[in-house]
Amino acid sequence: MKRFLMPVLGWLLAIETANADDWAVNLPVGVTDISILIYDLHMFIFWICVGIGVAVFGAMIIAMIKFRKSKGAIPATWSHSTLAEIIWTVIPIIILIVISVPAARALIQIEDTRGTEMTIKITGYQWKWQYDYVGEDVSFFSSLTQTSNEARQLRSDIDPRTVENYLLDVDHPLIIPVDTKIRYLITANDVIHSWWMPAFAVKKDAIPGFINEGWFQVNELGTYRGQCAELCGKDHGFMPIVVEVLSKDDYAAWLRSQKDGNSS
Amino acid sequence: MSATAADIQDSHDHHHGPAHTGIKRWLFTTNHKDIGTLYLVFSLLMLFVGGAMALVIRAELFQPGLQFVNPDFFNQMTTLHALIMVFGMIMPAFAGFANWMVPLMIGAPDMALPRLNNWSFWLLPCAVILLASTLFMPGGAPASGWTLYPPLVLQTGNAFPFAIFAVHLLGISSIMAAINIIVTILNMRTPSMSLLQMPLFVWSWLITAYLLIAVMPVLAGGVTMLLMDQFFGTSFFSAAGGGDPVLFQHIFWFFGHPEVYIIILPAFGIISQIIPTFSRKPLFGHSAMIYATASIAFLSFIVWAHHMFTVGMPLAGQMFFMLSTMLIAIPTGVKIFNWTATMWEGSLTFETPMLFAIAFLFLFTIGGFSGLMMAMAPLDFQYHDTYFIVAHFHYVLVPGGLFAAIGGCYYWLPKWTGHMYNETLGKIHFWLTAIFVNLTFFPQHFVGLAGMPRRIPDYAVQFANFNAMSSIGAFGFGFSQLLLVYIIYKCVKGGDKATAEVWDNPEGLEWTVPSPAPYHTFDEAPVYKPRFEDTH
Numbered sequence: 061m062k063r064f065l066m067p068v069l070g071w072l073l074a075i076e077t078a079n080a081d082d083w084a085v086n087l088p089v090g091v092t093d094i095s096i097l098i099y100d101l102h103m104f105i106f107w108i109c110v111g112i113g114v115a116v117f118g119a120m121i122i123a124m125i126k127f128r129k130s131k132g133a134i135p136a137t138w139s140h141s142t143l144a145e146i147i148w149t150v151i152p153i154i155i156l157i158v159i160s161v162p163a164a165r166a167l168i169q170i171e172d173t174r175g176t177e178m179t180i181k182i183t184g185y186q187w188k189w190q191y192d193y194v195g196e197d198v199s200f201f202s203s204l205t206q207t208s209n210e211a212r213q214l215r216s217d218i219d220p221r222t223v224e225n226y227l228l229d230v231d232h233p234l235i236i237p238v239d240t241k242i243r244y245l246i247t248a249n250d251v252i253h254s255w256w257m258p259a260f261a262v263k264k265d266a267i268p269g270f271i272n273e274g275w276f277q278v279n280e281l282g283t284y285r286g287q288c289a290e291l292c293g294k295d296h297g298f299m300p301i302v303v304e305v306l307s308k309d310d311y312a313a314w315l316r317s318q319k320d321g322n323s324s
Numbered sequence: 325m326s327a328t329a330a331d332i333q334d335s336h337d338h339h340h341g342p343a344h345t346g347i348k349r350w351l352f353t354t355n356h357k358d359i360g361t362l363y364l365v366f367s368l369l370m371l372f373v374g375g376a377m378a379l380v381i382r383a384e385l386f387q388p389g390l391q392f393v394n395p396d397f398f399n400q401m402t403t404l405h406a407l408i409m410v411f412g413m414i415m416p417a418f419a420g421f422a423n424w425m426v427p428l429m430i431g432a433p434d435m436a437l438p439r440l441n442n443w444s445f446w447l448l449p450c451a452v453i454l455l456a457s458t459l460f461m462p463g464g465a466p467a468s469g470w471t472l473y474p475p476l477v478l479q480t481g482n483a484f485p486f487a488i489f490a491v492h493l494l495g496i497s498s499i500m501a502a503i504n505i506i507v508t509i510l511n512m513r514t515p516s517m518s519l520l521q522m523p524l525f526v527w528s529w530l531i532t533a534y535l536l537i538a539v540m541p542v543l544a545g546g547v548t549m550l551l552m553d554q555f556f557g558t559s560f561f562s563a564a565g566g567g568d569p570v571l572f573q574h575i576f577w578f579f580g581h582p583e584v585y586i587i588i589l590p591a592f593g594i595i596s597q598i599i600p601t602f603s604r605k606p607l608f609g610h611s612a613m614i615y616a617t618a619s620i621a622f623l624s625f626i627v628w629a630h631h632m633f634t635v636g637m638p639l640a641g642q643m644f645f646m647l648s649t650m651l652i653a654i655p656t657g658v659k660i661f662n663w664t665a666t667m668w669e670g671s672l673t674f675e676t677p678m679l680f681a682i683a684f685l686f687l688f689t690i691g692g693f694s695g696l697m698m699a700m701a702p703l704d705f706q707y708h709d710t711y712f713i714v715a716h717f718h719y720v721l722v723p724g725g726l727f728a729a730i731g732g733c734y735y736w737l738p739k740w741t742g743h744m745y746n747e748t749l750g751k752i753h754f755w756l757t758a759i760f761v762n763l764t765f766f767p768q769h770f771v772g773l774a775g776m777p778r779r780i781p782d783y784a785v786q787f788a789n790f791n792a793m794s795s796i797g798a799f800g801f802g803f804s805q806l807l808l809v810y811i812i813y814k815c816v817k818g819g820d821k822a823t824a825e826v827w828d829n830p831e832g833l834e835w836t837v838p839s840p841a842p843y844h845t846f847d848e849a850p851v852y853k854p855r856f857e858d859t860h
Contacts, residue, residue: 081786084774087706102703109693119664120685129604129671136669139606139856148661149654156650159700164643166702171639212390212782220388220785227388227784251476252569254634254709258775263705265635267570268475269563272636289634289709289777291469293476294396297780 088258091280091305095261097166105159112155173275176243180234184246184253184266184288187295191234194245198318204298205229212298228285233302237311241277254290257301263289278305341843351446354438355843356423361740362445363420364733368809370412370452371726375802377405382764382798385791390782398781399467400459406470410587411494412452414721417729418590419444419501422529425736426505428834428841429523431514431850436507444501451493458483458490469779471580472547474561474572478554485555488547495540502536505529514833514849520611521854523832527614528593531621535586538625539579546575570635577628585624588720589617591728592659595681598735599663601830602678603670606856609662616655616662623652633704642701649699653692660689673828676750680731683723683758691719694769709779712772718765723758730757730808737812738826742840743819749811756804763797831855 089099127133181192188203204212208227211218220226236242246255248266256263260276278284286301306314342349342358353359380401384392393401423441427434435441458465463481466472480487509530513522522530550572552558559565561572600607607613629637629645637645663685672678694716698704707713737745767790772778776787783791822839833852837845 082789084786085770087773088775098702098706101700102697102706105697105700105703109696113689113693116660116664116689117686120667120682123664123667123670124672124674124682127603127668127670127672129673133669133671135604135671137605137856138669139666140609140612144661144665145609145612145658149658152654152657156653160647160650163646163700163702167639167642167646170702170705171642214390214394216389218389220782225784227782251479252473256709256777258706261702261706263634263708267563267635270568270570270636287775287777287780291399291473291476291709291779293479294394294399294467296399297395297777297782 090259090261091278091282091284092260092276093279094166094170094276095259097169098261101162101166104162108155108159170274173243173273176241176275178237178240179243179245180236182244182246182255182266184248184250184255184292184299186250186293187288187299189230189234189253189255189288189299189301190249191232193315193318196315196319198315200232202230202232202234202302204300205231209298225285227298228287228300228302230300230302233283233304235304235306235311235314236278237308238278238281238305240308241275243273243275246272246274251292252290253288253292253299255286255301256289257284257286257303259284259286260303265290278303281305281307352442354434354442356427356434356438356441357740357841357843359435359441359445360420360422360424363416363423363448366445366448367413367417367420367729368812370408370416371805373452373456374405374408374413375805377401377408378798379802381405382795384781385783386795387792388783388785388788393781395781396464396467399469399779400465402779403466403469404455404459407455407491408452409721410470410583411491412448412455414587414725414729415498416445416448418529418532418587418725419498421525421590421594421729421732421736422501422505424740425834426508426526426529427512428837428845429526429832430509430512430517431833431846431852432508432512433844433846435504436512437504440500441504444497444504447493447497447500451490451497454486454493455490458486461486471576472550472572473576474550474553474569477550485551488551491547492544495544498536499540502533502540505533506537509533514846514852516849517852520614521852523593524596524607524610524613524617525590525593528589528596528617531617532586532589535582535589535621535624539582539586542575543579543583546572546579549575570632573632573635574629577631578625580631581628582621582624584717584720585620587725589621591684591725592617594728594732594735595663595684597832598677598681598731599666601735601827602673602675602681603667604672604828605666605670606831607662608665608668609658613659613662616658619655620652623648623655627652630699630701630704633701634708646699646701650696653696653699656692660685660692675734675747675827676745676754677731677735679751679754679758680727680734683754684727684731687723687727687758687762688720691716691724694719707772709777710772711768711776711778714778715765715768715772718768722765723761727757733808733812735827736834737815738822739834739837739839739841741816741819742822742838743815744822744826745811745815745819749807749814753804753807753811756807757801760797760800760804764794764801765797767791767793767797 087099087102179194181194183190188201190201192199207223208229211220211223246264246266248268253266262276264272264274282305284303288296288299461483465483466480466487468477549560553560559567561567561569596607627649630649698707734750771787771790776783824838825835
């Protein structure tokens with residue numbers, strides 16, 4: 061009995077944890093101070109909308125129940141009230157002011173690229189990314205992995221569920237150090253792309269002939285996955301982004317090995 | 325036949341029918357009722373053409389992996405689905421309502437420019453056939469999304485100039501129709517109806533017509549600049565030549581944002597006609613509703629870059645567009661509150677038009693909430709170009725715009741045909757549609773927030789469950805609309821005879837003419853008396 065029970069429990073547990081992701085309904089909290097700020101603001105506004113919805117939908121539902129002709133309701137004849145118009149104009153204005161203050165503050169923080177410790181140049185290509193560690197002479201392309209690429213071919217008959225991190229895995233991930241304010245410059249080689257990392261709450265368009273700028277600082281080690289977020293042609297859905305966040309020491313060692321690789 | 329001076333001099337018992345019969349009648353008609361019918365039938369057909377493309381999209385997205393189409397064709401479907409639904413379905417639908425109902429509502433014998441009216445319509449099938457034909461050209465149809473961003477759109481094959489020309493034709497059709505509507509409303513209204521006394525549907529079309537004239541030429545300019553860059557060596561949108569791809573986005577969205585209000589304002593107008601009738605109570609805040617509509621139209625000009633928060637806009641720009649976009653929530657909210665107040669202490673019945681109008685109130689409001697969230701620029705960095713956006717605009721366009729059009733259809737079908745439609749079938753159609761539309765689009769909020777970008781033919785495995793739901797919903801929604809076609813067909817053919825009033829004491833000049841409305845109405849200007857002193 062026990063011989064069967066353990067594997068079954070193990071399997072059920074695997075389904076539990078595997079499926080938790082499959083029913084995700086919300087933004088990730090993420091691993092940067094900005095992503096947490098954005099998540100909190102998102103939830104704040106969400107609950108305000110729920111509150112307004114409850115009030116407004118509540119009034120509609122009560123009206124539909126109480127004032128039915130089949131219940132003998134006699135219609136009133138009033139049809140305007142300047143006071144009502146003022147009240148339901150002013151209250152929404154107040155709500156908007158309340159929302160706009162934290163939003164404006166967040167925006168100012170996001171646009172503040174001062175005090176960055178390193179710069180990475182990101183270039184979008186049809187259909188892959190190129191990463192360039194500015195000043196370090198390290199640069200490489202980052203493309204969808206072979207296994208994903210085979211499975212995604214039309215009528216490949218390969219079940220995507222058998223491919224690990226299907227469509228979200230690359231051959232050469234971007235490697236960065238934790239707890240470091242990193243500036244990114246982003247451009248494109250051909251058409252407009254967009255670099256989106258949900259866990260960092262970073263999304264910026266890559267525009268050919270122009271350079272955009274932003275920053276992120278990741279608080280936690282780990283591997284994070286994102287995708288191109290601007291239609292860029294047939295393989296727009298097949299040029300993912302993977303970032304591996306290492307400790308500062310591990311990052312320094314990796315950077316050295318890349319440079320040694322270059323010079324040999 | 326257009327209403328000539330001689331006709332108006334005739335005694336109003338002398339009714340002329342159509343000048344031709346058969347195909348010629350429909351090709352050469354200048355009668356606003358015939359042209360309204362042409363627009364509406366065309367739009368219903370386009371619902372299924374654009375809908376079929378949506379089903380190709382949803383079939384591919386039913387499961388992870390690519391089963392049916394290659395990615396480039398998928399993008400062609402995405403692009404044409406939107407262009408056909410926006411320019412071939414929803415805009416012509418509301419133009420059809422304008423043609424049928426505006427002259428009736430203001431006591432005019434026809435539109436001011438009846439021959440222009442005919443042209444405005446017949447441009448549409450030509451434009452749509454041209455656009456659809458690009459599917460069969462080398463390189464296929466445009467696959468850049470309906471937003472046509474360069475440089476990507478310049479990678480379109482032979483189809484490119486034909487697609488641009490089709491967009492021009494669609495724009496010209498709208499501009500001519502808009503001119504016609506403004507001239508009709510301002511000049512041919514019965515003298516006893518002041519501007520502020522006009523029904524909300526007429527007001528909403530008056531304002532929409534000004535929006536159309538203001539922004540369709542801007543789209544025309546933008547796509548012509550694309551044509552120039554492609555064929556005549558200019559570099560408006562190419563950095564190498566000193567231009568900027570983002571310039572196109574500014575031009576496109578300066579058109580594009582007012583465009584979405586062009587789509588929704590007539591829908592608002594229809595809702596403002598339906599709810600008072602089935603509440604047996606006048607529209608609450610008639611004047612406030614007019615001012616709110618005008619405010620929305622004005623504000624729609626100064627929010628366009630909220631579609632562009634991720635292009636690398638300076639902080640001041642992001643701040644301005646965030647705040648101006650939030651402002652639009654105010655007059656929109658005012659309208660929702662006024663509709664609710666119309667129902668409050670009314671005497672409600674729930675015939676099919678009212679069901680669609682109430683569903684509009686609930687579901688458009690949900691679309692409005694996601695819109696408010698997207699207005700917050702820092703949040704939009706996470707939402708932009710994801711399925712959260714797709715969910716938002718489908719909620720405002722489908723249970724928003726389309727439900728208003730379908731509701732208006734049920735509401736005025738008896739006036740147009742002289743028969744009541746089958747109420748039981750109408751209710752079945754409503755519930756099937758309402759349930760499936762939510763099954764289709766609500767889960768898209770979830771996958772968008774969870775990380776799924778838009779305009780992709782295949783996705784990571786964690787998005788599979790909600791995508792499967794959405795695809796099932798889409799097929800259910802699509803096939804349920806066949807019931808609408810059947811209901812309309814049966815109603816045209818026969819049914820319980822409709823009275824002039826059709827409903828329970830509705831307000832409006834259209835209910836003072838017989839059902840079906842005679843080919844020529846109001847050859848003499850009627851006397852309009854507002855029903856309540858209250859409604860000024």
